[in-house]
Amino acid sequence: MRRTPLIAGLAAVSLMLAACGSDNTADSGGSSPTAAASDTAAARDTAAASDTAAASDTAAASDSAGASDTAGASDTAAAGGTEVSASKVGDGGAGGDVGVFTWWADGSEKLGLDALTKIFSEMYPNNKFVNLAVAGGAGSNAKAKLASDLQAGNPPDSFQGHAGAELTDYINAGQIEPINDVIDSLGGDKVFPKDLLDRLTVDGKIYSVPSNIHRANVVWVNNEVLTKAGIDPKKAPADIKAWIADMDKLKAAGIATPLSIGGTWTQVELFETVLISDLGAEGYTGLFDGSTKWDDPKVTTAVADYAKLLEYTNTAADGDDWPPATDMVIEGKAAYNVMGDWAVAEFTSKGKKDGVDYSYWAVPGQDGVYDFLADSFTLPKGAKNAAGTKDWLMTVGSKEGQTAFNLAKGSIPARTDISKDIFPPYQQWAMDEFKSATIVSSIAHGAAVSLGWNTAISSAISKFMATKDQAGLQTDLVSAASDNLG
Ligand code: GAL
Numbered sequence: 001m002r003r004t005p006l007i008a009g010l011a012a013v014s015l016m017l018a019a020c021g022s023d024n025t026a027d028s029g030g031s032s033p034t035a036a037a038s039d040t041a042a043a044r045d046t047a048a049a050s051d052t053a054a055a056s057d058t059a060a061a062s063d064s065a066g067a068s069d070t071a072g073a074s075d076t077a078a079a080g081g082t083e084v085s086a087s088k089v090g091d092g093g094a095g096g097d098v099g100v101f102t103w104w105a106d107g108s109e110k111l112g113l114d115a116l117t118k119i120f121s122e123m124y125p126n127n128k129f130v131n132l133a134v135a136g137g138a139g140s141n142a143k144a145k146l147a148s149d150l151q152a153g154n155p156p157d158s159f160q161g162h163a164g165a166e167l168t169d170y171i172n173a174g175q176i177e178p179i180n181d182v183i184d185s186l187g188g189d190k191v192f193p194k195d196l197l198d199r200l201t202v203d204g205k206i207y208s209v210p211s212n213i214h215r216a217n218v219v220w221v222n223n224e225v226l227t228k229a230g231i232d233p234k235k236a237p238a239d240i241k242a243w244i245a246d247m248d249k250l251k252a253a254g255i256a257t258p259l260s261i262g263g264t265w266t267q268v269e270l271f272e273t274v275l276i277s278d279l280g281a282e283g284y285t286g287l288f289d290g291s292t293k294w295d296d297p298k299v300t301t302a303v304a305d306y307a308k309l310l311e312y313t314n315t316a317a318d319g320d321d322w323p324p325a326t327d328m329v330i331e332g333k334a335a336y337n338v339m340g341d342w343a344v345a346e347f348t349s350k351g352k353k354d355g356v357d358y359s360y361w362a363v364p365g366q367d368g369v370y371d372f373l374a375d376s377f378t379l380p381k382g383a384k385n386a387a388g389t390k391d392w393l394m395t396v397g398s399k400e401g402q403t404a405f406n407l408a409k410g411s412i413p414a415r416t417d418i419s420k421d422i423f424p425p426y427q428q429w430a431m432d433e434f435k436s437a438t439i440v441s442s443i444a445h446g447a448a449v450s451l452g453w454n455t456a457i458s459s460a461i462s463k464f465m466a467t468k469d470q471a472g473l474q475t476d477l478v479s480a481a482s483d484n485l486g
Contacts, residue, residue, distance in 0.1 A: 093124025094387030108345035112409030155380035162446025212411035217371035277365030456480035
């Protein structure tokens with residue numbers, strides 16, 4: 001029986017819900033104004049443990065955690081379902097060290113990992129989580145270390161990989177094992193979107209457990225800076241040109257850096273969003289299967305728009321990380337930052353209030369388009385503690401794990417059976433958008449292109465920062481595509 005850990009887990013989630021607070025009343029980005037966090041909802045949705053024992057533990061826990069109605073207990077039991085197999089939850093885990101490799105090494109990203117590892121130790125107390133995180137957003141340092149460890153036959157017990165092309169690289173290289181049994185135990189396509197599972201699957205074999213879904217094409221806005229310049233912070237400009245006009249207004253109002261950027265991968269992310277605006281979702285998606293050519297005139301326009309945007313930014317070195325760029329908006333030193341929605345965790349961790357201090361919208365010209373990426377966790381071939389890894393994967397895929405992790409990380413759950421009511425306004429908006437938007441794949445975050453192609457695009461973008469040679473950038477992009485598409 002695991003009564004105490006579950007109570008602790010519920011209490012922690014209740015605290016996070018309290019932190020979500022009722023002053024999160026933003027209507028920015030069309031987000032729902034109500035942060036309908038309730039203990040009852042928390043109890044229902046945190047009831048990841050699916051066996052009867054867990055369900056009754058959870059029922060008890062919901063009382064202790066102060067669930068406001070007693071019906072919550074039976075709801076919880078009913079909601080338990082069969083997401084996590086009884087034997088896995090009840091057996092305490094395989095035992096031994098479980099070394100997990102990520103790039104969530106510090107700041108708000110570590111808070112997300114910590115929330116997940118806490119649930120792991122509650123669900124599988126026999127195991128010891130060993131944190132192998134290597135700092136550097138988007139895996140800018142981690143991926144090279146991982147590649148050399150895998151090459152040397154020294155894999156971690158599990159590592160973070162992006163759903164889509166990046167994961168396919170690891171599969172094709174024979175570096176990871178199928179884990180269909182774990183996905184089946186978690187509930188398979190009853191609890192994970194089929195499209196997402198497809199991005200983890202080759203020849204019917206599923207190779208990772210998704211932890212979350214992030215959105216890359218979000219503009220984060222400092223409300224005060226815009227308001228002072230006479231611009232409504234909650235209203236997205238219609239397109240890139242209108243956005244640039246606002247940046248001119250900001251410059252005229254004395255804001256030296258309307259748009260903040262970080263190192264190379266953040267520039268790749270900014271560039272991909274300009275591609276989405278200028279090519280449209282379909283044209284953009286065609287870049288990755290050859291149906292849109294990289295020498296298309298619309299790519300030329302995107303390169304020109306990107307070059308123009310760089311006239312409004314700070315200067316950044318290749319290796320600069322993302323938090324300083326987002327912090328420039330948080331601190332009022334910049335008006336805008338294009339960043340994946342892990343940024344919302346940074347705003348929260350600095351005490352900023354959604355709708356009051358900051359707003360967000362999709363990058364202009366792509367309302368209703370969701371530039372998607374998903375983190376997932378693998379079982380590497382030759383992992384020393386494969387049984388412990390499966391415990392980790394069960395945690396990553398559980399309702400409890402996904403609730404705790406995503407509340408802290410800014411992403412939305414990969415699972416479809418977690419109520420949006422327990423999330424703050426940003427994630428509520430993201431969950432709504434994810435359901436209705438056109439989904440495209442991120443270049444910078446492994447969804448659209450392989451590791452090799454990403455490296456080639458990143459080199460081209462880094463070179464462009466120095467040369468500002470627009471024709472040269474397009475030529476480099478064309479050759480990166482031909483090297484990788486064949
Ligand atoms: C992405 C990753 C996100 C977040 C981001 C910034 O690649 O998928 O979870 O960590 O990098 O580091």
